[in-house]
Amino acid sequence: MNESNDDIRWPVGSTVDDIGPLWYLSYCTLVPCVIAGFVTNIFFIVVSQEVFNQRPTIPNLLLKYLAWTDVLNCSFGVVPIILAYHLKIFTKGVCAFHGTVFSAFSVASQMIVALMSIDRYIALVHPFFYSKCLVKRHGKMAIAVYIILVYSAVSASLPLFGLNRNIPHPPNSFCMFDWADRTPKGRLVVYLNLLNMFLCLLIIMIMNGVVGMYMYRLRRVRPTQVACVSSETGTQPPADSLNRRLQLQMTKMLDAVEDLPTLHDLYFGQTTNDDTG
Template sequence: MNESDDEIDWPVGSTVDDFGALWYVSYFTLIPGVIAGVLANVVFIVVSQEVFNQRPTIPNLLLKYLAWTDVLNCTFGLVPIIFAYHLKIFTKGVCAFHGIVFTAFSVASQMTVALMSIERYIALVHPFFYFKHLSGNHKKIIIAVYSIFVYSAVSASLPLFGLNRNVPHPPNSYCMFDWADRTPNGRLVVYLNLLNIILCLLIIVIMNGILGVYMYRLRKLRPRLPSLSTTSGNNQLPIDSRDRKLQLQMTKLTLVVAVVFFCCWFLFSLRILTNQLGVWRDDGLDWFSSRFMTLNSVINPFLYVIMWKPYRRGCWMLLRTCLHYMTCTFVKRPTMTLSETVSA
């Protein structure tokens, strides 16, 4: 990673002649995983839009944005680089493009999960403030999400302006900013990205730790939640038990997403830091941490489906509909529409 661009033998990557049977193992394990991530996220986006139409809550909105981030990361961040690496067409230009796209969507994903954790913390621990200032105000959340996307794009583009550079990382299978760059400009990019990851991880750990304790006490003591209300004209509209139940279900889902995110990203952030400090150098561990980090975008949609019934029902309905046509009506077509399925 300390090599200059002139010392890198472009194009990097590998072909079947370089590794033999191992090339096939790598190629045919990566591709199905990324395809599964793309398809699962696309199906989830369709279902989440219908769920959001019926229940226009902030958690459903944030899950939809996170799914869009993941599907774009899989499509533009992972698919091109897999083909470039395995076909050995990984040129300097491809590396620069991939480094920007991959870093931008990674930062956006980190900050979106952190935003989800903050939203759930406020909703459960400070419910009156939440229902007064955030519950019916999607505009604030949309502005926050768009601000995240703009910041992610700007921070990922810094290597274009001579701050650090995008280089191949072991085993030359993906590009990102140079973790070991110790020039003043290079360190700025390294520590800026480290700061992003560490702050997001701290927010996720602290917020979800508090939520975990809160939900444990709620389950143990089973207190009655405060009766909340919103005002519409002169009428008081009570927040019924079904709404409170949905709040708790979405909090559980956010907890699971946060735990998986921490497991996927902590080692990766540690490897960036050790490379920057010049200690504990291990290319194999660098590769493992990066591969584990990329799995986060593939795993997320399956977590949503497993954890919440409306998403599970909607995705199963779409899958059965696809199988109905793919098997020439051998599989029976669902009798309910997607709208009816997610509201059942």
């Protein structure tokens, strides 16, 4: 869709003559990422639901929500662009729809990963508070996820109300708000999205850094002390030491389980964003 009163070059079809040779790159990255993201996330949903039925914990709940977010992003955020190329309906309306859905689920995915990092931090560093206030109260975490989804939808819809606009980004494989918009309203959307990404990245780095240091200290101090007590007394370690060792093993297992959504998001969720960009 090329309009004389618009400075944006709108792709109008799915041929090289329409949008140039970069279409090959767009198509070859979009289709494999959609297939891989959809199949992998469906697998994660089935597994996480089965695990949640047997062990209803907050990490399993958040893993399920994260997988659903990425499935919806693949289905409604990327597939319409592929169809638009084939049907030659890459219009402003299609771009606006794709940009809104793509931005909303991307922000929601990042914020859910940040929420999982906070959950892991509280579980390891403040176990008594976590056990008292969060372990059996899945409704609170579900409400937090719903708030994230609503906030993501509102922030992604701002270009639809005249604050900035959704435009195609190179190589014309996805639409998003205009980063170069110089109007006050346009800059507001840009700064808001930068703030979202910065805060999510900061939370993930700090929380996982603290958890890593905490796990490193537990690994170095506790097993050494238990081994020394056992060798000196020639008897079984006291009950307190056994409990600490059991807690350490459970903590390691929890950490491994909670790492799955982060790896999943990085390789199958955010990779879609990077490849399509």
